[in-house]
Amino acid sequence: MIQTQVLQQGNTLNKRTRDKNQLVHNFGATFEGEIVLEPKNDNHKVMIQSDLWRKWDVFYRFCRLHSVTGTVTGVISVSLLPLTSFGDLSPAFFLGMLKAVIPFAFVNIYVVTLNQLIDVGIDKINKPYLVLASGEYTMLQGKAITSAFGIMCLAMAIVFQSPPILYGIIIHFLVGTAYSVELPYLRWKTKPFLAAIGIGLHAFNFQLAVFCHIQKYVLGGPLVHTMSFRFVLIFFILFATVLGIFKDIPDVAGDQAYDNRTFCVRHGKKKVFSLCISILLINYGFAMATGALLSSSLLNKFVTVIGHGTLASLLWHRAKSLILEDDNLVESFYMFLWKLFTAEYALIQFMR
Missing domain, CATH: 1.20.1440 (de novo design (two linked rop proteins))
Structure with a gap:
């Protein structure tokens, strides 16, 4: 009888010890007798955040978003040139500016990612740190992203119903494609004269399209x-x-x-x-x-x-x-x- 009671007390103590250890494992403790609430899934959250940041970093580098920043800044700046007074800063103006910012940003991403798809072999020599050259993206992933941005920029240019934006996006799209793709009479980047013309045309086309879009189709004034x-x-x-x-x-x-x-x-x-x-x-x-x-x-x-x-x-x-x-x-x-x-x-x- 006494032996049975001792065994029961021992089992109770072992159970309490296990419960305490489980509690400490779940919540943490700084020293004996002090328990600190510490969520068990913190490490899991950190891992998720780290993974999301890594994916964003790879996407950022593949799309060369530093050049997109220049495009967005350029659209905003050129959009301000036709303004004659602060009264022109209406909601319609900001909406019209947004209709230029988004498709030009998207066509910019299309052009720079297409160039990486075509030049992946060269980049393995010159720039092995780039996303496709390093293997961080597969060719299939790269093609999917490039195609998506190419389709979206053209679709937006059509939907927004602004002729300057439509023509500007189409020209940007075609010149960017001609600059990179391996087809007869194309691949302009390997032909110095055509490469210079294509790059200069990019700048001319972009500035002209945005300025005409804002002046005529947003502000409703004559083209000056x-x-x-x-x-x-x-x-x-x-x-x-x-x-x-x-x-x-x-x-x-x-x-x-x-x-x-x-x-x-x-x-x-x-x-x-x-x-x-x-x-x-x-x-x-x-x-x-x-x-x-x-x-x-x-x-x-x-x-x-x-x-x-x-x-x-x-x-x-x-x-x-x-x-x-x-x-x-x-x-x-x-x-x-x-x-x-x-x-x-x-x-x-x-x-x-």
Whole structure:
């Protein structure tokens, strides 16, 4: 009888110990006798958040969203040029601007992802860190994303019923396709003259489509190409052409391996780099002269001259210290050029 009671007491103590251990396991404890509420599934939540962040990072890098940021900034900036007063900032204006932002952002993603699909072999040599080259996305995933954005940009351009946006998106789509795809008379990126024309056409088409869309189909006014708009066309065509040529500088090894006769392959990195910097400095000189002579107010003159002079100085300072043999530094400099490109969208608002 006594032995039975001892066994029962032992079982009770063991059960309490197991219950306590389970409680500590579920909620955590800092020291004996103190229990802290600590949800059991915290690690699971962290793993989910980490996985979602990784997927977003891969998508961000595949779509090259830094260039999309430039496109969105450009649409907003060019949309403001036709405005004549604060009264034009109506809900209809912001809706009209959104109708330009979304399809142009989508067609931009289509173009850059298509280029990665076609150039995956070259990228394995030049840029093995890219999403397709590194295997983070399969070709099937890449094709699905590219096709989806291509279809969406064209569908939106049709649904929004704005002829400038429709024509602008179609031209952007066709030129971007011709630039990359391997078909007779296409693959413009391997033909330096056609590549330069295609990149310049991109800039011209984009600016013109957005400006005409806002001025005529959103604000309802006549088409009048203002001084600021003419400046925008010239400046951004030249700058975009430089970006298109410059991006091939760190890709010479892969382009030579695949017999892509780019400007850099034909003439060497140093000559192409010097040409790009010279064009940009001339472009900034043109901007300073235009602002000084044609801007309507002293404030506008001051901002355009000082602003463009500052950007030109930053460009010259970084260009002098660039080591062309280091592809990582060249890639960083290329991203710096994109920042200068985007900064210009703020300065053009003073070209009035």
